[in-house]
Structure formats: C-alpha cells, structure tokens
Amino acid sequence: MEYTANEYRYTRMKYERCGRSGVMLPKVSLGFWHNFGSVDPYERSRDIARYAFDNGITHFDLANNYGPIPGSAEETLGRLMDEDFRPYRDELFISTKAGYEMWQGPYGNWGSRKYMIASLEQSLKRMRLDYVDLFYSHRYDPSTPLEETLQALVDIVRHGKALYVGISRWTLEATRFAHQYLKEHDVPMLIYQGRLNMLDRAPQQDGILDFCSQEGVGFISFSPLAQGLLTDRYLHGIPENSRMSKGKFLKEEMLTPELLAQLRAWNDEAAEKGQSLAEMALTWILHQPGVTSVLVGASSVSQLAKNLQCLKCI
Ligand SMILES: NC(=O)c1ccc[n+]([C@@H]2O[C@H](COP(=O)([O-])OP(=O)(O)OC[C@H]3O[C@@H](n4cnc5c(N)ncnc54)[C@H](OP(=O)(O)O)[C@@H]3O)[C@@H](O)[C@H]2O)c1
Numbered sequence: 328m329e330y331t332a333n334e335y336r337y338t339r340m341k342y343e344r345c346g347r348s349g350v351m352l353p354k355v356s357l358g359f360w361h362n363f364g365s366v367d368p369y370e371r372s373r374d375i376a377r378y379a380f381d382n383g384i385t386h387f388d389l390a391n392n393y394g395p396i397p398g399s400a401e402e403t404l405g406r407l408m409d410e411d412f413r414p415y416r417d418e419l420f421i422s423t424k425a426g427y428e429m430w431q432g433p434y435g436n437w438g439s440r441k442y443m444i445a446s447l448e449q450s451l452k453r454m455r456l457d458y459v460d461l462f463y464s465h466r467y468d469p470s471t472p473l474e475e476t477l478q479a480l481v482d483i484v485r486h487g488k489a490l491y492v493g494i495s496r497w498t499l500e501a502t503r504f505a506h507q508y509l510k511e512h513d514v515p516m517l518i519y520q521g522r523l524n525m526l527d528r529a530p531q532q533d534g535i536l537d538f539c540s541q542e543g544v545g546f547i548s549f550s551p552l553a554q555g556l557l558t559d560r561y562l563h564g565i566p567e568n569s570r571m572s573k574g575k576f577l578k579e580e581m582l583t584p585e586l587l588a589q590l591r592a593w594n595d596e597a598a599e600k601g602q603s604l605a606e607m608a609l610t611w612i613l614h615q616p617g618v619t620s621v622l623v624g625a626s627s628v629s630q631l632a633k634n635l636q637c638l639k640c641i
Contacts, residue, residue, distance in 0.1 A: 330411040332418075333381035340383025341638055345619050347543030348517055350491065352420065352620045354613055355635055356386035356547065361570065362626045365399035371627070372403050377411060378628045380419075382635055388520075388547075388622050389454070390424035390465055391446050397429060401453035408455050419460075423450045424495060426465025438468030438476035447488055461517060462489035464505075467497040473504050481512045495520035495549075499534050506542055518545035518619065525593070525608050526553045526586075531615070540617035548612050551621040552634075556581070557608035562594060568626075602640065609637035 342351040357379045363372045376387070393400035401423065412419060425446035428436040435442060447462055462483055464476055480492040492514060494505055502519065509516045519539050521530040523546075530536045530546070539546045552558055554577040555570050561582055571577045590604070597607035612621050625631035 330377060332415055336381050336383045338383075339381075339635075339638075340385075341641065342383075343619050345518055345545030346539065348491070348515070348545065350420070350517065350545075352386050352545065352547070353384050354620055354638060354641060355384060355609070356388055356620045356622045357384050357631070358549065358622045358624045359387060359389045359400040359404065360393050361576075361624055363400040363403045364394035364396065365402070366395055367403075369403065369406070373407060373411065374628050375625055375631055376404075376407055378631055380412070380415065382631075385418060386420040386422070386620065388422045388549075389450075390427070390463075391429045391450050392427050398449070398453055401450055405453050405455035416456075421454070421456065421459050422461035422463060422493070423447070423454070423459050424463035424465035425450075426463070426468070426495070438464055438466075438471040438479075440475050440479040440482075443476060443479040444483065447483060451488065458487055459489050461491045461493055463493045463495050463520060464497070465495050467494075467501050473501060474508065477505055477508045478512075481509065481514045484514045491517035493518040493520060493545075499538060502535060502538060506538075506544065516542075516544050518547055520547050520549055520622070522550050523548040523612055523615065523618070524551050524553050525557055525611050536615065536617045545619040546617050547620045547622050548618060549622045551612050551623055552605055552608055554624075556586070556590065557593075558605040558630075558633075559594060559603065561587070562591060570626075603633060603636065605634055606637045606640065609634060610640040613637065613641045 341354045343354055345352050389401055389404060425443050426438065429446055468476060483489045484492060493516060497505060506516050519535060521535055523530045536546055560569055561571060565571050571579060594604045597604045609621050612618055623634050
C-alpha cells in the first residue's frame with residue numbers, strides 16, 4: 328500500500344540542537360545495524376522505518392557494513408527511499424559510515440582516503456541517494472595519518488556527497504585533533520557517536536562527552552539499551568530469535584548472575600516509577616549533559632513503540 332506519512336509526526340517527537348550547529352536531531356533516532364539486512368523480512372523492516380518516521384524519527388543511522396550481508400541494510404534503505412520516503416527526502420537526516428572491513432584487499436578497511444571516498448560512493452548507490460546528511464569515520468585508525476582521513480571527510484563535504492561529518496569510536500586525543508583539523512578547514516565536526524548506557528559509561532569516564540559539550544559537538548549514544556540487555560528481554564531466559572540467541576554480537580557469557588541481579592534490581596526500580604526498564608535506561612542517557620540523541624535498534628514495531636515512551640519523561 329502506498330505510504331503517506333502521518334500528519335501529526337512532528338507533534339510526537341522532541342528535537343534537540345546538535346551541538347552548536349543548525350541541525351536539530353530527534354531525541355530518539357533509529358539505527359539500521361540489525362533488522363534491516365537481506366536476512367530480515369523486508370516488510371518488517373519497512374514497518375519499523377515507517378513507524379519511526381510517523382513518530383517524528385527523522386534520523387536514520389547506517390554504515391557500509393550493516394546487514395547482514397554487509398551493504399544490505401543500505402540496500403534496504405534504497406528500496407525504502409524509492410517505495411516510501413522519496414517525497415520526504417528533505418525531512419530525513421540520513422547518516423552512513425566507513426571504517427570497518429567492507430571489501431577484500433588493502434583498500435576496503437580502516438581510514439585511507441582511497442577507502443573512505445570509494446566506500447561512500449558505493450553507499451550512495453546502494454541507498455539510491457545523491458548525498459548523505461552525515462558521513463562518519465566509523466573508527467579511529469592508528470596507522471593512517473589522521474590528516475589523511477580528515478581531509479577525505481573535508482573533500483567529501485566539498486564535493487557535495489555529505490552535508491556534515493562526524494566520528495565514532497575515536498580516542499579523546501584523536502578527537503581533539505580531528506576537531507581542530509576540521510574547524511581549520513571550515514567543516515566543523517557535527518557529532519561524535521559513542522556507546523553510552525547504564526552499563527557502559529566510557530564516554531563520561533574518558534572525557535569524550537565533556538569535550539563534546541565544551542566544543543559544541545553533538546553526542547549520539549549507540550546501543551543505548553546495551554543491545555537489549557537493558558530491557559525485559561533477558562530477565563526470564565534467552566528468547567528464541569533474540570540477539571543473544573544468535574550468539575554473534577551479544578554473547579550468552581555476558582549475562583552473568585551478577586548482571587542479571589543488577590538488571591532485575593533496575594527493572595524493579597523502573598516499575599516503582601511506573602516505567603519499563605527500557606524507558607528508564609533511555610531516559611537516563613537523555614538526562615546526561617551533552618547528549619543529543621539516543622540511537623535505538625528495534626526488531627519490531629512494538630519494541631520501538633515501547634522505547635518511544637521515554638519521551639514522556641524527558
Ligand atoms: N558507531 C558504532 O560503532 C556503532 C556500534 C553499534 C551500534 N551502532 C548504531 O547504534 C544503533 C543501535 O544499536 P543497537 O541495535 O545495539 O541498540 P540497542 O537499542 O541497544 O539494542 C537494540 C536491540 O535490543 C532489543 N530491544 C530493543 N528495544 C527493546 C524493547 N523495548 N524490549 C525488548 N527488547 C528490545 C532488540 O533486540 P532483539 O533482536 O533481541 O529483539 C533490538 O534489536 C545501531 O543500529 C547503529 O546504528 C553504532
């Protein structure tokens with residue numbers, strides 16, 4: 328059935344300025360790492376994306392290697408653009424990244440200019456887009472001169488292939504360098520993408536979040552629910568088809584008796600406040616100073632609907 332976006336979508340979401348930029352991002356953004364690959368039913372992916380946009384989620388986050396198979400999440404987005412979202416292109420803020428292995432040989436990984444530029448060309452074709460709103464270096468590359476990776480980002484913006492740039496998983500020292508380099512080249516760093524959640528506070532401990540706040544760089548938290556741990560998903564065993572049951576990115580060994588006890592205690596605390604654990608976990612992140620948005624994943628519309636409940640508490 329032809330898609331028409333819900334007319335009330337912008338009354339359902341709260342937006343936050345991304346650092347000291349002109350861009351407003353939704354407090355809840357949607358990640359395409361899982362659930363949008365060629366192994367996933369297209370109709371389910373489509374329903375999640377439609378539900379997201381109908382609820383004011385204007386920011387979709389991708390990377391070259393999201394799938395599985397790598398590249399297929401971008402292909403799913405390309406199909407969604409053609410079938411549903413083309414009329415809304417200017418209402419969407421779409422990001423992709425390069426930094427992890429994408430193709431064989433010496434030019435399909437890390438941070439060389441060769442890789443970054445070729446990868447974005449491929450991503451644009453898969454997503455059927457002329458440009459992305461945001462392009463990231465997906466990880467810090469200790470072997471490539473930082474100037475090379477950063478100049479590739481600058482040139483990508485100059486050539487109109489991305490409107491803004493960001494970095495993800497860079498060390499504080501490299502982030503400082505990147506910020507200065509990009510500023511001097513008139514392509515300010517829009518945002519830093521890092522993992523911050525109730526179980527992993529590294530961006531606060533290592534000073535990344537403070538740096539972003541001080542310098543007017545936005546911060547978006549990936550895996551805000553710790554891949555599902557910070558929900559009721561694993562409180563009573565490991566459900567079939569859950570991310571943990573697949574055993575690749577979320578391993579059973581992580582769910583120690585101590586962690587389970589902590590999750591149950593937080594679940595009770597949330598219930599006392601009339602919240603779900605997911606709601607409490609997302610609210611916690613959004614209350615941390617310097618955080619612009621949380622980047623949630625969802626394998627169903629109902630999960631996303633539950634996660635959006637956090638908007639009531641912020
Ligand atoms: N920059 C980076 O290096 C990096 C790394 C990782 C992620 N990311 C970005 O961050 C996005 C989100 O990451 P993530 O998928 O790990 O996020 P997440 O929100 O922490 O976890 C999402 C998973 O948790 C489960 N879940 C979500 N809501 C639930 C609910 N209400 N009740 C029960 N279970 C629920 C689902 O897993 P089930 O499959 O078990 O249903 C869902 O797929 C990615 O898509 C990507 O865009 C970036």
